[in-house]
Amino acid sequence: xxxxxxxxxxxxxxxxxxxxxxxxxxxxxxxxxxxxxxxxxxxxxxxxxxxxxxxxxxxxxxxxxxxxxxxxxxxxxxxxxxxxxxxxxxxxxxxxxxxxxxxxxxxxxxxxxxxxxxxxxxxxxxxxxxxxxxxxxxxxxxxxxxxxxxxxxxxxxxxxxxxxxxxxxxxxxxxxxxxxxxxxxxxxxxxxxxxxxxxxxxxxxxxxxxxxxxxxxxxxxxxxxxxxxxxxxxxxxxxxxxxxxxxxxxxxxxxxxxxxxxxxxxxxxxxxxxxxxxxxxxxxxxxxxxxxxxxxxxxxxxxxxxxxxxxxxxxxxxxxxxxxxxxxxxxxxxxxxxxxxxxxxxxxxxxxxxxxxxxxxxxxxxxxxxxxxxxxxxxxxxxxxxxxxxxxxxxxxxxxxxxxxxxxxxxxxxxxxxxxxxxxxxxxxxxxxxxxxxxxxxxxxxxxxxxxxxxxxxxxxxxxxxxxxxxxxxxxxxxxxxxxxxx
Numbered sequence: 001x002x003x004x005x006x007x008x009x010x011x012x013x014x015x016x017x018x019x020x021x022x023x024x025x026x027x028x029x030x031x032x033x034x035x036x037x038x039x040x041x042x043x044x045x046x047x048x049x050x051x052x053x054x055x056x057x058x059x060x061x062x063x064x065x066x067x068x069x070x071x072x073x074x075x076x077x078x079x080x081x082x083x084x085x086x087x088x089x090x091x092x093x094x095x096x097x098x099x100x101x102x103x104x105x106x107x108x109x110x111x112x113x114x115x116x117x118x119x120x121x122x123x124x125x126x127x128x129x130x131x132x133x134x135x136x137x138x139x140x141x142x143x144x145x146x147x148x149x150x151x152x153x154x155x156x157x158x159x160x161x162x163x164x165x166x167x168x169x170x171x172x173x174x175x176x177x178x179x180x181x182x183x184x185x186x187x188x189x190x191x192x193x194x195x196x197x198x199x200x201x202x203x204x205x206x207x208x209x210x211x212x213x214x215x216x217x218x219x220x221x222x223x224x225x226x227x228x229x230x231x232x233x234x235x236x237x238x239x240x241x242x243x244x245x246x247x248x249x250x251x252x253x254x255x256x257x258x259x260x261x262x263x264x265x266x267x268x269x270x271x272x273x274x275x276x277x278x279x280x281x282x283x284x285x286x287x288x289x290x291x292x293x294x295x296x297x298x299x300x301x302x303x304x305x306x307x308x309x310x311x312x313x314x315x316x317x318x319x320x321x322x323x324x325x326x327x328x329x330x331x332x333x334x335x336x337x338x339x340x341x342x343x344x345x346x347x348x349x350x351x352x353x354x355x356x357x358x359x360x361x362x363x364x365x366x367x368x369x370x371x372x373x374x375x376x377x378x379x380x381x382x383x384x385x386x387x388x389x390x391x392x393x394x395x396x397x398x399x400x401x402x403x404x405x406x407x408x409x410x411x412x413x414x415x416x417x418x419x420x421x422x423x424x425x426x427x428x429x430x431x432x433x434x435x436x437x438x439x440x441x442x443x444x445x446x447x448x449x450x451x452x453x454x455x456x457x458x459x460x461x462x463x464x465x466x467x468x469x470x471x472x473x474x475x476x477x478x479x480x481x482x483x484x485x486x487x
Contacts, residue, residue: 049230385456438475
């Protein structure tokens, strides 16, 4: 028997939808499946058509029951579909993990769910646990009771930004409790017609490698509709995208997590060894921070690919994901869409074979039915970034990088709005000249509200958040030539 805990602190990622429909699909395959709802919101009951007002006993009652007491299974467990049982939750379950709650003072309080499962698991092939969207005693119980952790991650910018922190948080909790639980990532709510979503899906796979389940749950409005009618996707919309995706997920789970028979030991051992190597080489609670008195300037270092030797990099994993996503959004803003998709209103057939990016394009404009692309010349490229001039430090960015560009640093109290770059359409750049005192100037750009390092400055420092700050040393040498236009 396998026990799967489905965890994610972020709401709207398809966690409960996955718990309901994966359980239903496994039951449809003929496997006796138990779905345990640990979320006090009781969405599993609602999604399976079980009215909360008719629930007499819930998972909380079972967890706080004395060890010797026999559970009243007919009152506790519901049977919403063939081979599928539900052990429901209610709002009152939230009080169990309160400081003075019934669960908080019990002996071995983190193992109460495991003890409950031992009482009710006879005859089941698989148990799925829908965890609450928070990290507390209920989630600790799910981690202890589970064999496998499944983290649904929506292929959107904010979900990707927090995915690494979510995985590392689960690993950290498991390690603190002396457990090893394999963690898998499931892409969800994926819009395959959207270029940003496709790029973020690729980034998710690059980041987590073989820990990403190959099945992708596509965005399908019928999944939400099914839940609102208290039905699984099997009953509501057989043959839909959501139906097909969860059917494939159930097939993959049955094949790779070996509900019957032996586990895929070769895969599990290889991934477990990689997890152990990663756990020993890095601290998961927070990104590495430089020494407080360190003033060394380090070059930008690309992240190692999955499987490379685990050397700590100046930029944390989560921040690297966020940085890459930001750069992609900036590329889309100037008309570059991967795989030939038209995401900026520009006909991809009119572009060159190598799609332009902010590194190569100064501006792109539609004139009638054609697109005018103004590339950055080598001489212009040398002036991008930050350079010391006779009148001060000149900050220059290509006009295609965004609509509004500001510079922030210690010189303005890291104010993201006080120093905007002027838009110079004749030169095709954003520009600003500031008189700054001699010494190291640490700064960041704020492009359309998004903070980032200067892509045209190869020198950076690592701040206490694990992010890259750009650096220019004022007064270190001869001033560079000024841009041949009034500032």
